[in-house]
Amino acid sequence: MSECIRLEYEVDGQNFASAGHASESVKRMLKQMGVPAQHVRRVAIAMYEGEINMVIHAHGGTAVAEIYPDRIDITLADHGPGIADIPLAMQAGYSTATENIRSLGFGAGMGLPNMKKYSDDMKIESQLGVGTTVKLRVDFGE
Amino acid sequence: MNVSEFANKAGYTVFSEGEERAIESGYCGDFLSNIISRAPDRCAWLTVMNNVNVAAVATLIDCACIVLCEGVAPDDAFAARAKQLGLWVLGAKENVFEEAKTVAKLCNV
Numbered sequence: 729m730s731e732c733i734r735l736e737y738e739v740d741g742q743n744f745a746s747a748g749h750a751s752e753s754v755k756r757m758l759k760q761m762g763v764p765a766q767h768v769r770r771v772a773i774a775m776y777e778g779e780i781n782m783v784i785h786a787h788g789g790t791a792v793a794e795i796y797p798d799r800i801d802i803t804l805a806d807h808g809p810g811i812a813d814i815p816l817a818m819q820a821g822y823s824t825a826t827e828n829i830r831s832l833g834f835g836a837g838m839g840l841p842n843m844k845k846y847s848d849d850m851k852i853e854s855q856l857g858v859g860t861t862v863k864l865r866v867d868f869g870e
Numbered sequence: 871m872n873v874s875e876f877a878n879k880a881g882y883t884v885f886s887e888g889e890e891r892a893i894e895s896g897y898c899g900d901f902l903s904n905i906i907s908r909a910p911d912r913c914a915w916l917t918v919m920n921n922v923n924v925a926a927v928a929t930l931i932d933c934a935c936i937v938l939c940e941g942v943a944p945d946d947a948f949a950a951r952a953k954q955l956g957l958w959v960l961g962a963k964e965n966v967f968e969e970a971k972t973v974a975k976l977c978n979v
Contacts, residue, residue, distance in 0.1 A: 744921070744922065744923060745922045745947050745951070747923060747926065748923065748926030748927075748929070748930070751926075751930065752926065752929055752930070752955075755929075755930065765911075769911075769930075769931075769932075772906075772930045773906050773907060773930060776906060776926070776927075776930055777903065777906075780902075780923075832902075832921050832923060833900055833901055833902040833919045833921065833923060833924070833927075834901075834902055834903065834923075836901040836902075836903045836904060838901075838903035838904065838907065839903060842903055842906070842907050845907070846907070
């Protein structure tokens with residue numbers, strides 16, 4: 729594959745105010761590169777949901793975006809508690825978020841479903857007590 | 871209709887200004903995951919949610935403006951982020967339903 733632009737971000741797990749910085753940055757980069765708007769939006773949504781999940785559930789983590797001419801690969805890795813039941817977590821509307829989190833507008837149980845919906849490939853690896861890694865691929869084709 | 875003209879005609883408070891652009895549709899909601907997946911580009915987003923994440927979501931969806939309803943005003947963190955990101959944040963007195971009618975009428979959407 730031809731050249732890749734690699735961007736790496738620390739996601740601060742203690743700070744809701746900074747959530748979204750990584751996805752905003754990647755979105756700006758993709759727009760500057762001339763990636764079609766519908767794909768930019770898909771990337772932004774999927775990545776933002778991942779960032780928010782790391783803040784809500786995992787005390788932060790790292791987000792890595794690797795941009796190729798035809799796609800973007802995103803790796804979201806945390807050292808949080810892990811996901812006990814991935815199929816259950818993937819169900820729209822299922823959430824373990826607290827009332828406090830819901831009062832901020834999150835916790836609708838749409839995070840992982842949105843990440844799957846707006847990506848072309850999604851893989852979750854999770855181990856209880858160790859952490860979770862979510863890998864997303866979004867293609868820039870038609 | 872452009873956002874500044876809309877804000878003026880609707881009599882809304884302007885908390886922060888952004889790039890001048892047309893309002894092409896509307897969307898009402900407070901759950902941010904719903905907003906980012908369903909709100910259309912260049913919409914007026916009507917909400918009563920008041921926290922800094924509203925600014926982040928507004929950027930992701932490329933809405934034309936945020937309309938805070940029922941007299942809600944942005945807190946300091948929200949206002950600062952909106953200014954930094956160049957977002958239109960407007961304030962309206964009535965509830966979301968009533969203000970959606972205002973958007974529909976004035977913007978013909």
